[in-house]
Amino acid sequence: MDAEEFRRRGKEMIDYVAEYLENVEQRPVYPDLEPGYLRSLIPSEAPLEPESYEDIMKDMERVIMPGITHWHSPYFFAYFPAASSYPAMLADMLSTAIGCIGFSWAASPACTELETVMLDWLGKMLQLPESFIAGTDGQGGGVIQGTASEATLMSLLAARCKAVRRVQTYTSDKSEVEIFSQLVAYTSEQAHSSVERAALIGGVMIRKVPTDSNYAVRGDSLKKMVEEDKAAGLIPFYVCATLGTTPSCAFDQITELGPICNGENMWMHIDAAYAGSAFICPEFRPLLNGIEFADSFNFNPHKWLLVNFDCSAMWVKKRTDIIGAFKMDPLYLKHENQESGLVTDYRHWQIPLGRRFRSLKLWFVFRMYGLQGLQAHIRKQVALAKEFESLVRADKRFEICAEVVLGLVCFRLKGSNELNQNLLKKITNSREIHLVPCQLSGRFVLRFVICARTTESRHIQQAWQHITQLTFELLQEPNH
């Protein structure tokens, strides 16, 4: 395919994409097929000779589309949103075409520098403390990670390294591995599985702090655990607090946790993967109060800020902490501006070496929407969640299971877990709407999240009508 054919096929593809997104609500949101469906639909080996582009595009509808869970259908209410917007898609095309691998400043200066400045823009939109902003006299700054899992892991590794150095200053005979075996990390029992995984990768213990009736970690519970562990000769070194947990969008009390972390020399990482986008609205910004105690902070614009995956924004208060976790400079990656102190080589901030030019997506979205446009998007989706909450509350057969703060509504039928499992099964099998469950205080709960950018009130009303219809059918069944 030469440039001429690309011009033609590319324009056809633009139309295909626009058509797909405009009409996605007419497709069943969840696929109806058995595991292994795809293998028999295509050859078992790659072709020797080129095939026609028409045949490939025909296979999109024959092979791929029947197997897609349509995350951008306005009837998709599962997991958390995957952000999507036209400006981000255009920027992504540019990023693919430029195709630079931005592991160091020299590998493409614009890729590194736009990222630093865009993270400053975003940090200011969130009113982060100045110490997190690179373009100040401070020592902090931002980076785009692929996912929140990677941000959590990077923060834990930086904290581990810092803890080892600290311990070794007063007990110089202890080996690194000996210290590892005494380190303890903490997170909420409601935290995302990636936090436990980060500890597992880093080879350190992790303890899960119990939560209060709002599923939030409080200062007292953390304090108690830390005291116990210190008494047992362990070294508390890291706390991952969550703002907006995955099960119920609960908010750990970081104003209580922060002073404990700072007092005990524990690294405080704040994971606001989903909720973070909301903090650009003044009315939700108080949820971030306490950020001043944190060593690192992360949220995913690719969840709720109209920037397509992947784009996970992370800030650290001290750049040297995160770089120190594993700086390595083989000769083929050295460049002459490296030692000037002005230059960021982002490969030291992350697990992968290679990285795409992801900040273009932020730049396009910030400028095409403006801060007000982004705020409007958040507010609209929160209002839709509140609308759904009202529908649930008005039906006495149902209960709301956690405070609705942002775009997630946790609800269930009053009754057994089995009853709710059966309701969810009916919903999933209907393929008209899609949602997933969670567990809260031992109860099986349905999570309803406003996801697609194009979800409107009529979709919420339709979804609720559908749920109540299936509930009616379920309650008619003899053995419900």
Place this chain on the structure above:
Amino acid sequence: MDAEEFRRRGKEMIDYVAEYLENVEQRPVYPDLEPGYLRSLIPSEAPLEPESYEDIMKDMERVIMPGITHWHSPYFFAYFPAASSYPAMLADMLSTAIGCIGFSWAASPACTELETVMLDWLGKMLQLPESFIAGTDGQGGGVIQGTASEATLMSLLAARCKAVRRVQTYTSDKSEVEIFSQLVAYTSEQAHSSVERAALIGGVMIRKVPTDSNYAVRGDSLKKMVEEDKAAGLIPFYVCATLGTTPSCAFDQITELGPICNGENMWMHIDAAYAGSAFICPEFRPLLNGIEFADSFNFNPHKWLLVNFDCSAMWVKKRTDIIGAFKMDPLYLKHENQESGLVTDYRHWQIPLGRRFRSLKLWFVFRMYGLQGLQAHIRKQVALAKEFESLVRADKRFEICAEVVLGLVCFRLKGSNELNQNLLKKITNSREIHLVPCQLSGRFVLRFVICARTTESRHIQQAWQHITQLTFELLQEPNH
């Protein structure tokens, strides 16, 4: 921006991208600017209200392009190639539009299933042993990682987990961390820095095995180190062999290393990040002989197989080994087909939880090029490297520093390291071609890699003419 405007802007963007790639050779390949150049060119905060699309695109030329190192210029010969092709770009647009996050089978079955089958196609193209192919009776299969660094880390973590379990079966009183402190990994002194990093992350020791005169690790050297370490009470558990090292594209002797690894119960991972693409050609396939001993294998189609970043292909011989490294299943990620054994949940195979629909790029590229088209691409670039090698060899002032097997030529001026450093400085500052150095046996060496898909003989001839012109100037200087 609504769908209508996206159709218009998207088509303009297709033209912009085609125009950029068609004419990229007219841009200086390496930017001429000082660190920090970008910040003063744009506002210090995001706009409150939307800006016009025209203004943003104008800024592409004003702000971004001057700061780009043009990886797809035919005069770019640095690092290793970043693959790029029009079919991959079209597939990437689709992947962005569908925008599913494929962490589990249920999250989008097509995303998982196409990946499994495409890795089978690719594995067959490389003639991998059947045990690595998912669609057989074997226990293996493939996965797309973001980067080779992540593949290396995953293999090391899987090996660590397996080693701990093995040791604990005969010394059940040993704690995990105690075992960690005895584990030793091995890799070439020429291996990529990401291998050392993986060990650092995993909290295990790593030893660098010296190489022979071809910069390759041989069986004897590994054997000797392993014996020493066992005698010292340590537990050798992991070897990362490299096929095509970053400095000189050297090939560790895996037919010698393999039996040692298997005999000592050490996990053998093979990192062929760059060279792996060449193994689709029968004449280069012998370089992969010994793969049958490996537990895992990885290479980057996003380097040399015309698939845009990111797409790093990894295979394991036993799926359960890699999944076992950290399988976790919170309720919101469970789905009904999970326990059937037919289903792959790729989140257990990798560090991040989220993942894009990357196999579409493989599917488009395999079908639009066919195996023969891809082989032609590899062969053409190897021939261009040989052409450059001949030019160097014909000039008695220069020497070739390592055997030219694929697309990388290591060369230098006969003379001091300083002389060669000065030559590279001149080349870099000229901005007409771009390459980076390496160190071989203490000598400063210039690496010349065929990178862009559009590089032709005339660019090689032009590059060499340019190098000799700068050499002439350098040698005229009084203090050279």
